[in-house]
Amino acid sequence: MSIQETRISDEALTFPAGTGEASVKNRIEGHLRYHYSRRLFVQDVEESEDGYYIKVGIAYPRDVSDCRKQDNVLKMVNIGDVQTLYASPMDEGYYRMKLPDRSDLYDAFKQRHQDILTRLDWSMARAIYSKVYKLTPVRNQLNSVIEIVDFIRHETPDSVRRLENAQTTSNTRDYLDVFEELGYIRIEDGTMLQGPKMESADIQGLQEKDIIGDIIDEGYYLLRQKLGLAMLNHFPKFANAYYLSALRRSDPELHLSVEDIAENLQAEYQDGTTDTWKLGRKLDSLHDVGVLKFQDKEVTSREDVYNSVEPNIPSLG
Amino acid sequence: MLADYREFHPDFPINPGEDADDEEQRKAARNELKTLAGHRSRFGGNFSQLEARLNGRLEDTSFEAYTATQIDLGDLSKILNTETASLPLVELDPEYFDKIDEYDVQPGQFGASETPILIPIQIEDDIVIYWDPLADYYDNSTTNPVEMTLSETTFLRLWSRAERARWTLWLDGQEQKKMAEFMDIDQ
Numbered sequence: 001m002s003i004q005e006t007r008i009s010d011e012a013l014t015f016p017a018g019t020g021e022a023s024v025k026n027r028i029e030g031h032l033r034y035h036y037s038r039r040l041f042v043q044d045v046e047e048s049e050d051g052y053y054i055k056v057g058i059a060y061p062r063d064v065s066d067c068r069k070q071d072n073v074l075k076m077v078n079i080g081d082v083q084t085l086y087a088s089p090m091d092e093g094y095y096r097m098k099l100p101d102r103s104d105l106y107d108a109f110k111q112r113h114q115d116i117l118t119r120l121d122w123s124m125a126r127a128i129y130s131k132v133y134k135l136t137p138v139r140n141q142l143n144s145v146i147e148i149v150d151f152i153r154h155e156t157p158d159s160v161r162r163l164e165n166a167q168t169t170s171n172t173r174d175y176l177d178v179f180e181e182l183g184y185i186r187i188e189d190g191t192m193l194q195g196p197k198m199e200s201a202d203i204q205g206l207q208e209k210d211i212i213g214d215i216i217d218e219g220y221y222l223l224r225q226k227l228g229l230a231m232l233n234h235f236p237k238f239a240n241a242y243y244l245s246a247l248r249r250s251d252p253e254l255h256l257s258v259e260d261i262a263e264n265l266q267a268e269y270q271d272g273t274t275d276t277w278k279l280g281r282k283l284d285s286l287h288d289v290g291v292l293k294f295q296d297k298e299v300t301s302r303e304d305v306y307n308s309v310e311p312n313i314p315s316l317g
Numbered sequence: 318m319l320a321d322y323r324e325f326h327p328d329f330p331i332n333p334g335e336d337a338d339d340e341e342q343r344k345a346a347r348n349e350l351k352t353l354a355g356h357r358s359r360f361g362g363n364f365s366q367l368e369a370r371l372n373g374r375l376e377d378t379s380f381e382a383y384t385a386t387q388i389d390l391g392d393l394s395k396i397l398n399t400e401t402a403s404l405p406l407v408e409l410d411p412e413y414f415d416k417i418d419e420y421d422v423q424p425g426q427f428g429a430s431e432t433p434i435l436i437p438i439q440i441e442d443d444i445v446i447y448w449d450p451l452a453d454y455y456d457n458s459t460t461n462p463v464e465m466t467l468s469e470t471t472f473l474r475l476w477s478r479a480e481r482a483r484w485t486l487w488l489d490g491q492e493q494k495k496m497a498e499f500m501d502i503d504q
Contacts, residue, residue, distance in 0.1 A: 315426055
């Protein structure tokens with residue numbers, strides 16, 4: 001075989017394995033970075049009987065400087081597990097790795113990043129639900145959920161039709177599907193009965209607010225995706241535009257300006273709410289219900305919120 | 318680097334938009350640069366196609382983009398002293414961040430960091446004088462780029478240890494090329 005070194009041609013990377021996993025990382029990382037992105041990194045190399053499995057991630061910079069101290073800190077966010085590449089053995093200690101398209105790797109990265117944010121939003125939704133519950137837009141959107149909980153607790157057993165007729169929403173049935181899926185109701189021949197979750201909530205003497213909190217906790221994805229309850233992640237998203245940076249720096253005392261928050265929204269959520277007046281109003285609401293502190297155009301943590309999200313967060317980078 | 322080059326070579330067709338009149342122009346300029354660098358949001362750009370993309374854009378002009386690896390300080394000096402050439406871009410090893418006080422770069426959970434990109438402007442008396450775009454990002458006291466220095470030895474060590482050892486990119490506008498083309502036509 002005449003190949004002398006590591007190289008990329010015909011959409012494939014060929015390399016000599018050298019002395020094992022660490023050597024493989026050193027040999028190929030630069031080439032993959034040059035080919036795909038300056039921000040790619042090799043997260044892990046695993047040798048197996050049939051070749052090497054190489055896990056890659058993306059490292060991108062986020063400014064997490066404290067606006068009070070002006071301490072100029074650039075935090076590298078490492079998004080791992082973006083894709084696993086496989087290199088099969090060839091002759092004479094060489095390996096060949098077929099390279100996916102750059103756009104496929106980019107799509108895999110976007111998906112992975114999105115998954116991490118969704119999990120963070122969920123953690124935040126659980127942590128702040130009882131606070132944002134008081135905000136009018138949240139209450140309005142959860143109105144159907146609140147009504148159904150009340151109906152199950154006080155009117156069942158009764159017919160699904162009665163509830164459908166009484167509710168102004170046209171998709172009562174969709175809500176009931178979610179409630180049934182989560183175990184809060186049972187439906188038998190058009191009759192609604194309390195499900196095991198609701199029976200247990202009653203035995204524990206839970207308040208309406210706590211029951212709805214549990215429903216959001218367990219049904220976050222379902223409620224959002226099946227019923228389009230965008231408010232469930234609306235406020236968590238604005239809260240996270242601050243807490244993302246604080247959590248990444250492990251600094252609940254971090255102060256960010258409104259401009260920093262706008263930049264986080266844009267960079268992480270691709271949300272163009274960059275008008276500081278509009279953003280200020282959202283932050284005011286979150287301040288009023290105790291999700292974060294927003295004073296003199298600066299945002300900082302609420303200790304209870306920081307502490308309840310911190311242990312549950314996915315690896316943010 | 319581009320803004321500096323355009324100051325002395327106003328014909329250079331790629332405008333980074335720093336002197337743009339309004340936000341729209343600035344945005345259009347930024348988008349052109351992103352396309353040239355193959356940049357995608359957070360994912361970043363790649364260098365393998367950069368020279369080709371730039372030269373595609375510079376086709377039919379007297380300008381050309383060059384990249385090289387394994388060049389030495391003498392070559393770098395030559396680029397810096399070539400009047401028709403732009404300032405070069407170089408890549409250094411991330412250990413560079415430990416050497417400076419202007420800002421702090423914290424690696425992520427897997428230890429992956431940023432790769433520093435600097436713009437050397439002068440080499441003299443065993444010192445490399447350069448601009449660091451990140452230092453400018455963090456310094457809002459002046460509109461002029463912050464001039465920073467590294468000893469030649471440290472610079473060379475970090476430049477050599479970068480993945481593409483001593484990777485360098487620069488532009489050059491050779492008047493001779495134009496002349497040569499004219500002569501070709503005449504004959």
